[in-house]
Amino acid sequence: MPGLTGKDQVLTDYANKLAVLDAPKGRSLTQDALRRLSKNKAAVVSIGIVVLIILVAFIGPYFVPWGYSEVDWTSIRKPPDFDKGHYLGTDQNGRDMLARVLQGTQMSLIVAAVATVVSVTIGVVYGAVSGYFGGRVDSLMMRFVDVMYALPYILFVIILVVMFGRNPVLLFVGIGAIEWLTMARIVRGQTLSIKEKEFIEAARASGAKPFAIIMRHIVPNLSGPVVIYATLTIPEIIIAESFLSYLGLGVQEPQTSLGTLISAGAPVAEVLPWMLLGPAAVLVTLLLCLTYIGDGLRDALDPKDR
């Protein structure tokens, strides 16, 4: 067909002409928000520190003289010793603390990232569907969330661990499966207000299917609360992971996480303080920075609320 009339050729030429025609890019709401965020000093510094922590946690282990499970028999329970390369000292088994802190940070970050992605994905889809369809579907879906809420998540994780054995993947699933509940509630509330807007009615009047409306019109307009909540979920997940590891349900030896390191360091804080100080400093810095980023994002995405 295209060769018959040459219509496509003509159209393509015209379209190309339109494309090169000076059509200035608009300022999207996201760009606006990023510009406001870049003016927030605390948030920018926090982003810098978090990026630095991530880079060091993933690249650092290649430059550290000792491995995280390597035992140095000559220095057990020793304070920082620069000659031997134990920059943060060693633990009771003679393992290098710096290497262990790096590995622990890595593990905590991975758990946080995966669990956040899981909870945001499930929460957004669930909440948007529930809010958009409303009525009986909504009541049913939200009652399920209420039931899940009532379940203590420690119990949930213990059941999972008993059934499938100890496994970091299980940790992601367990934490992600709990964290999405709050996300779903937030998203549902937002959806209820967005779906009454005229542009949703316009989309319905022009024949868009419910799924298309949810994906094209509702979800993009949810990005504000979702991004904010996600940044505030990450510290929550890191703490939950630390807590589970502290109870011995999380990461397994010789692997470690920030929570495991702190739980090992806490009882000996008086005699071997370097075992607690390193991981605690990283955890506190990380949580503080993420909270600042969340605050900054909230102000940037919703300038009216300030």
Place this chain on the structure above:
Amino acid sequence: MIETREPILKVRDLAVEFTLGSNGLFGGKKILRAVKGVSFDLYQGETLGIVGESGCGKSTLSRAIIRLLPATAGEAVWLGRDIQKMNSNELLDLRKDIQMIFQDPLASLNPRMTAGDIIAEPLKIHMPNIGKAERAVRVAEMMQKVGLLPTMINKYPHEFSGGQCQRIGIARALITNPKLIICDEAVSALDVSIRAQVVNLLMDLQKELGISLLFISHDIAVVRHIAQRIMVLYFGEVVEIGEAEQVTMDPHHDYTKRLIASVPVPDPKVEMERREERRRLRKAAAKAA
């Protein structure tokens, strides 16, 4: 001349009721009858104005016609087929033929989409097999037709003025070549000078494309300007329907008289006399009630 033609939209005894939530555990359910048996015909290429005060059921009526809200009784027949009984394929065709323009220009555009994407959306739904190039061309042509520059294609709604936003809304409504456009208070949120521009644009487009308009407004002055026929709604009922000239110059119903008396005139002397007239009409209405 009109009588010999078959109407494209026939509405017969259309009624819409809402069940209001019961107050308290034992409070009975209340039923709000928003539209009570409305009937009218709409012909190809004509403009029917629907006037009435806030809450008289104008918007509810329009949404029931295109099945955005369920009607509780009566029927709306589009080109010989009852809209209430259409299946999903027929409904999709209907959505292509009847488009809508909304009251709030900014709120009716998705803030996360560019003007080009907004105008192209109905095309993607109803003509999914036309190519990207042709779609871009059609969007650009439509933007020119409604008085927007094609170079604004990548801008976001918040970068446009109210009048321009409404032009985007009109372009979105026109892009599928509809046969009927429902304008729900389409110019009420615009200020007077912009309102005149948009109304004239609608009239020009109608002349050019031969579409029908269902023009809903609370402002009888605007409706008189654009519509050939006027229907007056009062508490969900039609109190008067007829040629625009006749309804505005020689209204039969008291409510229509009051509506017309409420239109301001830019002359203080005349306005003083009209104030007396309005007072008299109000008293008469109070006595009747």
